[in-house]
């Protein structure tokens with residue numbers, strides 16, 4: 381049964397990915413919007429404007445992790461112009477971009493591993509897991525995004 385669900389999920393994913401090839405800019409922006417939403421949730425919990433819960437902490441981390449794993453697939457040649465803030469450096473310094481993506485992915489993977497089944501137990505544990513993720517936003521945007 382689990383296997384069936386997984387297969388269905390994978391099938392749905394490859395459908396989305398194939399479809400996405402039509403408009404990679406739209407997809408990568410939507411992925412980043414989900415990252416922005418997760419950062420808003422994480423920030424709200426850290427500031428205390430949103431009550432902390434392990435499940436919400438886990439959801440934010442899972443969103444970061446899913447984004448980090450998929451984002452890099454949506455920068456084909458020729459998708460550097462149009463309604464996008466992606467910087468030319470993504471293509472001219474492809475290795476640098478890959479490195480930034482890899483750093484982001486390793487932070488999100490570590491946080492996902494640390495958050496366990498139930499999510500980080502308390503706000504301190506959440507902060508410890510999530511801060512290394514949040515330090516990636518600015519450094520990548522500075523080099524690989526234009527305003």
Ligand code: HEC
Pocket residue numbers: 405408409410412413415416419463464465466467477480481484513514516517518520521524525
């Ligand atoms: C590895 C590089 C990288 C990392 C890390 C990264 N971003 Fe981005 N982000 C981008 C790029 C590139 C774009 C521009 C995408 C485009 O317009 O095609 C972007 C765009 C965005 C956008 C605008 C989306 C839109 O609708 O145009 C938001 C919001 C955003 N990022 C938030 C974040 C936050 C919050 C983090 C940290 C948790 C983060 N990003 C981490 C590369 C990154």
